Amino acid sequence: MKKLLSLLLALALMLTLTSSALAVNEDVEGTIGIYTSMYQFVIDEMDAALKAEFPNLEPAFDGSFFFYGGTGDLQTKLTGEMGADQKGVLGCDMMLVAEPAYSLELKELGYLEPIEIEGAEDLFRFDYDEEGYWYPVRVCNMVLAYNPEKYSPEELPKTFKEFATPSDDLKGQISMGNPLTSGTTMAAVAALTDEYGYEYLDGLGANQVAIESGSTALAKLETGECKVIMILEESVLKKRFDDGSKLACIYPEDGVILIPSTVMTVAEDKSAHQNIEACEAIENWLLTEEAQKLIMKGYMHSVLKGMKDVPFDSVDTDGLIEKDMGVDWVRCYTEREEIRTQFQERVTAN
Numbered sequence: 001m002k003k004l005l006s007l008l009l010a011l012a013l014m015l016t017l018t019s020s021a022l023a024v025n026e027d028v029e030g031t032i033g034i035y036t037s038m039y040q041f042v043i044d045e046m047d048a049a050l051k052a053e054f055p056n057l058e059p060a061f062d063g064s065f066f067f068y069g070g071t072g073d074l075q076t077k078l079t080g081e082m083g084a085d086q087k088g089v090l091g092c093d094m095m096l097v098a099e100p101a102y103s104l105e106l107k108e109l110g111y112l113e114p115i116e117i118e119g120a121e122d123l124f125r126f127d128y129d130e131e132g133y134w135y136p137v138r139v140c141n142m143v144l145a146y147n148p149e150k151y152s153p154e155e156l157p158k159t160f161k162e163f164a165t166p167s168d169d170l171k172g173q174i175s176m177g178n179p180l181t182s183g184t185t186m187a188a189v190a191a192l193t194d195e196y197g198y199e200y201l202d203g204l205g206a207n208q209v210a211i212e213s214g215s216t217a218l219a220k221l222e223t224g225e226c227k228v229i230m231i232l233e234e235s236v237l238k239k240r241f242d243d244g245s246k247l248a249c250i251y252p253e254d255g256v257i258l259i260p261s262t263v264m265t266v267a268e269d270k271s272a273h274q275n276i277e278a279c280e281a282i283e284n285w286l287l288t289e290e291a292q293k294l295i296m297k298g299y300m301h302s303v304l305k306g307m308k309d310v311p312f313d314s315v316d317t318d319g320l321i322e323k324d325m326g327v328d329w330v331r332c333y334t335e336r337e338e339i340r341t342q343f344q345e346r347v348t349a350n
Contacts (some may be wrong), residue, residue: 025054025285030275032282035058035078036096037071037261038138039238042298049294053285057278060093067091071098082111091280093271094138094279095264098183101129101190101332103134108158113265117282123287125305125321126260136260137286139301141320142188144250149288150224157228159254160192160325166202169227175210175217176230180342184232187259190332190339191325195254201346211348221247233314234299237282241299241312251315255325260303 036043043066050057050065059065069077071268073157074097082088086109106112107129117123126136145162146156157163163174177185192200210226214235220226228250239245249291263286266272285291292302295313299311301320310317332339 006226014063022114023217024052025281026056027245028054028278029056030060030278030282031060032065032094032275032278032281033092033272034066034094034096035074035092036066036068037074038066038096039070039234039298040068041292043068045294045297045322046291049291050282050285052105054278054281055150060272071102073183075102075183076313082109087270089270089272090266091272093266093268093273094282096261097264097328098140099187099263099332100134100136100329101187101336102183103129103264104329104333106264107133111267113267113271113276113279115265115283117284117287123305124303125318126258126303133262134262135283135287136303137262137263138295138298139303139317140184140259140261141301141314142184142226142230142257142259143233143236144234145218145221145231145247146227146228146250147221147224147246148248149246150221151227153250156250158250158252160230160252160257161196161200162202163209163228163230164192164196164209164250166203166206170207172210173225173227174204174207174229175220176204177214177217178211180340184259185230186336186339187327187332188230188257189343190335191257193329193342194328194331194341195325196222198342198346201343205347205349210349218247234311237299237311237313251320251323255323256320257327258301258320258324259327261300266300 021118047064047066061067078090081090112133117135120128124136128135136261142155179186179189214231217226217229217231218239221229233249236247236249239247263283267275268276292304292307296302296311298307301311301317
């Protein structure tokens with residue numbers, strides 16, 4: 001009887017160990033490179049997690065699976081790799097960039113491989129490509145921000161519209177990113193000009209909005225040089241966590257602007273390492289609770305239905321979705337150059 005019990009215990013242990021081994025994607029091999037616009041500290045966390053989950057997969061970039069660049073810089077890099085005939089092989093196998101408009105363009109150019117995510121219709125609380133060419137992985141949130149140690153919220157804009165309403169009180173004391181280089185700012189400008197027309201840009205120009213990096217804008221909030229800025233929520237939350245900053249978000253009453261960032265797999269004949277099996281495994285892993293918690297640790301919102309956790313110091317994601325102004329991603333892609341031109345003529349020219 002004791003021998004039988006020992007045998008059963010040994011068998012149970014073997015099954016447990018086998019199950020644990022299968023939970024890690026040890027059978028996924030080869031090399032993978034991913035272009036991304038995520039923060040470096042998020043990249044570091046993702047790198048470590050991918051190496052643990054895929055122990056036999058080789059990183060393409062000096063020990064890292066990721067090559068970092070701003071969305072605009074990555075688009076320039078990819079255009080160069082495509083070449084004049086737009087048929088060149090890319091230097092990556094996957095992409096994690098800022099917004100779906102670029103995904104629409106790459107799909108149209110034939111640069112993406114469809115990947116099936118089982119049960120996708122029950123998984124996402126944001127739109128995805130029903131043919132599997134791109135899926136949302138993380139969600140950025142464009143808001144306004146201010147310094148409560150310098151100004152009271154009562155004297156500041158409560159809406160995006162007020163942010164661009166000509167005012168002596170705001171003139172020369174507001175700031176935002178550059179839609180020519182930032183995919184998220186481009187998305188915000190597309191949404192706001194869709195909502196309020198190109199006259200919205202005239203108001204930004206009249207208020208002499210500064211066009212600068214998020215770090216510069218946040219520094220100006222700290223000193224009081226700027227009263228209010230348009231910026232990603234994640235930048236404010238990170239500063240609050242890292243530095244104990246008192247800077248705070250204004251969630252505009254006319255709607256926040258939620259910007260899902262997509263994951264895309266490069267078409268096999270256009271990819272650096274032609275490893276679709278590994279790309280599919282990584283896409284599926286990115287949509288696990290484990291990976292989504294890393295996303296939220298990076299101060300971005302989860303794409304999964306039913307996820308109650310939120311980034312540090314943020315607010316309910318489903319509540320934000322109810323207040324989302326929305327972005328016309330087709331317009332953001334097809335009218336990109338017109339929107340950029342209008343911005344340059346109406347804002348930066350002033």
